[in-house]
Amino acid sequence: MKSSCLILLTCLLMSCHDTTFVQGKRYYEDLCQSCHMEDGSGLEAVIPNLAASSYIKNNQDLLPCLIRKGVPDTSFLAMPGYIDLTAYEIANIINYINTSWGNNSKVQTINEIEENLKDCL
Numbered sequence: 522m523k524s525s526c527l528i529l530l531t532c533l534l535m536s537c538h539d540t541t542f543v544q545g546k547r548y549y550e551d552l553c554q555s556c557h558m559e560d561g562s563g564l565e566a567v568i569p570n571l572a573a574s575s576y577i578k579n580n581q582d583l584l585p586c587l588i589r590k591g592v593p594d595t596s597f598l599a600m601p602g603y604i605d606l607t608a609y610e611i612a613n614i615i616n617y618i619n620t621s622w623g624n625n626s627k628v629q630t631i632n633e634i635e636e637n638l639k640d641c642l
């Protein structure tokens with residue numbers, strides 16, 4: 522009994538120090554990685570690089586809607602939309618990207634995401 526409490530406590534403490542948005546990472550792996558790659562690097566001219574990305578840096582307000590609606594094909598390939606994702610799930614994905622692979626954008630709150638999703642028709 523005591524040792525299981527200790528294990529639980531250790532897990533809780535470790536998750537407090539985990540700043541990598543584990544849930545967002547899982548969504549990214551499931552939904553985005555097949556195209557944008559595990560390290561965000563994309564594929565040359567076909568799929569945009571999301572690592573150390575000026576697009577990510579400069580278009581924070583557009584990201585929630587981009588994920589929900591996808592991107593029409595402007596060169597070789599379109600990006601599918603993810604209309605079923607909740608604001609919470611979108612926040613997790615964006616915050617994982619914002620804090621990964623040399624991106625350094627501030628963490629977005631659910632409120633900010635919801636606000637930006639209002640304009641997403």
Ligand code: HEC
Nearest residue numbers: 552553556567568569576592593594595596597598599600
């Ligand atoms: C089927 C492949 C595919 C999947 C899956 C995919 N994307 Fe994309 N994504 C693309 C392509 C292709 C573009 C560029 C479309 C164009 O402009 O022609 C793009 C564009 C983007 C952009 C804009 C980047 C820029 O520099 O213009 C972002 C941000 C992005 N995707 C994030 C995501 C996220 C987050 C996910 C998962 C929720 C995801 N993508 C899933 C193919 C994909």
